[in-house]
Amino acid sequence: MVPKASAEGPATALGPLDDGPLRWDGYGAARARATESTGERESVVCGTAAIGGTRAVVISFEFRYLGGSLGSRTGDRLEAAYTRARELRLPVVSLIATGGSRMQEGMLALTQLQRIAGQSTLNRAAGLPQLAVLRDPTTGGGWATLGAGADVVLALPGAQVGFAGSRVRPADADPSAYTAEGQLATGHIDAVVPPERLRGTLARWLRLLTTPDEEPAPVPAAQGAGDPPDSGWSAVQRTRAPERPRADAYLDTYFDWREDISGDRCGGVDDGVRCGFGHRAGRTVAYAAQCGTATRPAGFRTAARLVRLADRLGIPVLTLVDTPGAANDAAAERSGAGAAIADLFAAMAAARTPLTSLLIGEGGSGGALALAAPGRLWATPDSYFSVIAPELATAILKRPPSEVPHTADQLHLRPQDLMSLGLIRGIVPAN
Template sequence: MADRLSARAAIEAATSAFTELHAPERETAPEGPLGWEGYAASRARARERTGEQESVIYGEAEVEGRACVVLSFEFGFLGGSLGERTGDRLEAAYRAARERRLPLVSLIATGGSRMQEGMVALTQLQRVARQSTLLRSAGLPQIAVLRDPTTGGGWATLGAGADVVLALPGAQVGFAGSRVRPADADPAAYAAEGQLAAGAVDAVVPVGELRGVLGRWLGLLSGGTPDGPAPAEVPCALGGAGLPGTGWEAVSQARASSRPRAAAYLDAYFDFRLGVSGDRCGGVDPGMLCGFGERGGRTVAYAAQAGTATRPAGYRTAARLLRLADRLGVPVLTLVDTPGAANDAAAERAGQGAAIADCFAAVAGVGVPVTTLVIGEGGSGGALALASPGRTWVTPSSYFSVIAPELAAAILKRGVGAVRTTADQLGVRPQDLIRLGVARGLTSPTPPLP
């Protein structure tokens, strides 16, 4: 079990300055809306034990020089449960973030809705969902930090509904709390690390590193320009390869194990970067690198294929990244490098077609500029889903094809010996792509203007 920080200890770990704000307290019946016998005494004991008046405190804070609104749960106050007055405070925190045009950071530790208030407590989740939607519509980011435990409606609204989800090591995280799970349930599924593996959490961050990580995230997510960001610069070509003479040479250069991959391009392009992970639907694709980075003082979002067959979780993660960048006014860089979309039975069962369609729709639908560089293999629609129409560049060691030459030859009922000829006929070389209007130009060690 992870260490359980109090609400104020969590704020101290996460921020460098904090000024508490106070919402007007509503008048309520001593025993609550249900007249629950002993409820007033329970609350009095919770106040005496914790020094808090409710299960949430909130205020304006500074994190590594970045202003934000922070709310923090006190688990010692009736298990950090959500009641009507908790809802008032949560609503006030969201309202303060909107009015001040600041990001919201939620430091969550809750067991769920307060049973002593029945359905009145449960409906606070609707209030939270509404406030989260309003903040999202205002173009302001939300970051959740999952402490121990984060369960029930607090996880299903404040936690899982945030733009970036961080968790403390060993924290219990799950919709089902420890007392209501099936007896034979795998405990790893309800831990921060398990949720990271399942694509529901972006990173697990030790307490000692939390403030620094939050500061970098706040800087990146607040770095957009809603009135129209300039396109991301095209990265320099890496590796020093020359233009291929034939289609098969283009394919061979793109498939070479020595060719620089996405991680090398991202490291060379950004001053620093932070990744988002997972599709929020139970999947993670290590072959799709997504996140935000800083380049020359401004934020650029990225979605980069890492040379493997892209899985449904990869396309869904990229689509999530694109839509978040669009909402925050951040330009996007995509790097294309895949032999194609994964076509095994597991990928089909996971909704490969729908995932690719959603990625196409995300690229087509965002209002921020998307810049694409093909750095290796451009295998069919699985690669095109990440490419920007009209803003795609190619490197000398890349190719793009309607289908892999081997598969094209098989479909055309040609022998193995015809694969190289087929590659030439498909027009897959970088120079062919420029001539056909598929690519805007060739990048080099000195990149073209955006």
């Protein structure tokens, strides 16, 4: 089991009938009843366990103990758990069911959130992954620290999830927004997992996130046309063909199995971007892949989140570039398209873990370049990369539409053109 308090934060001694620092009438008796009914002396139980062969520090909430609320002694146990994880170099798995901070301890209970955040930050800096499982309910400070602050967030179906609990939210609030499914739809959790699949899913995630590797990800083989295009316009037409292989085909072939992350943690999900971690021949490779659609701000932010997590855990990254460009509608602008693209450029530039990029289709301007590893980009024969789409370039130059093919040639966007310009390392052959 995890020891009690570490030297970094002294334990708070409370006797079984002690009404606590606020002398809240009946608090000690309530704790005594909770202990009698649950067999526990606090709302969390912490220890080490093997999940699918991977050791982890496990934090499990007992909701029947005062609603799984967070008090000062809860903070003692959580701090000790995080400290033990750093000592043993283990990931932390939190099985959360809580109503929030314990009001009978007032602000002393609330400040445990700062304590938890501080410990989480130390583990993050140590390169140790954190996973959370949201049970019913996960609300208040438990959601805003252990839950939402984890690297990968899973939830049980139908779980109540939200900062506001059911008794304190507005009466006219949409109840679906406070569910696991609602949080998934708005990009705040990664997956909803049925109970019977939870152990296996956790085992896969722990295996993926605890396998650092200093070697770059291998470049995937091309899956489409084998010969480079004979003109710029034919290159563009080839990439836009409905039958051309897309990201899912590449990922399914490349990995033995994989787990996706979902959402930008800012309220958005882009179904045109796949991000996650995959198992390949005993190795873990992180991936961020565009699926051929215009990339939305949520997609750029999710990719940046993936790159930063992989970099912190020392896991190589593979990116697949395939987009006509960044989404440019009004909704995209309101969602911060420019800032999202800038953030992904920054994440790619700052990454210390090896990055490998393959252009598998359209490379449309900065929306595509943001996902391309500087100096480590390859291309398939059925791809192109251009500063601007040839149709838009033709319009800007005030040329008639009939000049689009000629403009495409002038842009030197074919794979062989990119090679001659020194913009890619090579054209990968098909299997």
